[in-house]
Amino acid sequence: MAVALEDLKFTLQEVLDTFKSCLSEHKEVFLEHYVAGWRGLVRFMNCLGSVFSFISKDAVNKIQILVNHLNGENGAHYVTIQSMVKYELDSQLVDLTKRGSFPESGCRTLLRLHRALRWLELFLERLQTSTEDSNTSVMCTEAYNESLAQHHTWIIRKAAGTAFWALPGRATFFDVMNVGSPEQVMAVLGDTLPLISEVYQVTEDLYAQNNILELP
Numbered sequence: 594m595a596v597a598l599e600d601l602k603f604t605l606q607e608v609l610d611t612f613k614s615c616l617s618e619h620k621e622v623f624l625e626h627y628v629a630g631w632r633g634l635v636r637f638m639n640c641l642g643s644v645f646s647f648i649s650k651d652a653v654n655k656i657q658i659l660v661n662h663l664n665g666e667n668g669a670h671y672v673t674i675q676s677m678v679k680y681e682l683d684s685q686l687v688d689l690t691k692r693g694s695f696p697e698s699g700c701r702t703l704l705r706l707h708r709a710l711r712w713l714e715l716f717l718e719r720l721q722t723s724t725e726d727s728n729t730s731v732m733c734t735e736a737y738n739e740s741l742a743q744h745h746t747w748i749i750r751k752a753a754g755t756a757f758w759a760l761p762g763r764a765t766f767f768d769v770m771n772v773g774s775p776e777q778v779m780a781v782l783g784d785t786l787p788l789i790s791e792v793y794q795v796t797e798d799l800y801a802q803n804n805i806l807e808l809p
């Protein structure tokens with residue numbers, strides 16, 4: 594039986610390794626590794642239960658759009674996020690003010706994942722400073738309200754808010770990360786966070802310089 598990549602067992606270490614290989618020495622972000630990082634995260638979410646499947650589906654859909662660009666005839670332009678942005682803007686392949694001809698542009702699709710990466714950064718920051726009594730649903734909701742929620746419709750915010758209450762407690766959450774004791778989880782989080790933050794910031798700066806942070 595064929596098993597989808599997203600259904601394989603998650604280890605946080607793998608995601609760490611993927612984000613490590615995301616940045617070139619010139620701070621370019623390799624799209625292939627960026628997408629692989631998201632695939633790892635979706636695997637993690639799939640371990641948390643079917644209540645998250647509407648989120649997972651959207652993420653998988655966006656990952657697939659980017660993979661299609663990477664594997665398409667213009668794939669050479671999609672090696673890094675920088676080359677993708679330049680190519681799509683120079684070739685006028687991006688809807689800049691309202692949705693129209695290019696609903697699957699790499700720039701708008703990646704922007705959605707990029708905003709979600711900010712949620713992840715904020716959530717992991719909270720996890721890293723959490724204690725045994727901390728509530729994962731509260732941490733997740735706070736991180737969401739400070740980031741992604743601002744870009745979502747009321748109905749999505751409600752659905753996401755409801756799903757967050759189904760998150761397992763901190764101990765189970767750490768188990769699913771599959772890296773060992775809580776101390777080891779903290780150590781891996783300490784390694785992971787700066788990498789994720791750097792990838793986020795490089796992408797944010799690139800989008801800001803090109804004035805494409807609000808693509809429809």
Ligand SMILES: CCCCCCCC/C=C\CCCCCCCC(=O)N[C@@H](COP(=O)(O)O)[C@H](O)/C=C/CCCCCCCCCCCCC
Nearest residue numbers: 605634635637638647648651652705706709712741749753
């Ligand atoms: C290291 C381990 C700890 C944390 C692991 C977290 C794993 C999270 C994995 C995936 C996160 C999902 C990313 C979701 C991308 C959402 C993109 C988006 O904003 N899409 C909306 C806009 O798209 P367009 O309509 O403009 O094309 C779309 O409307 C969204 C639909 C689905 C709902 C999205 C809710 C996002 C909640 C993100 C938090 C996930 C919480 C997971 C629980 C751990």
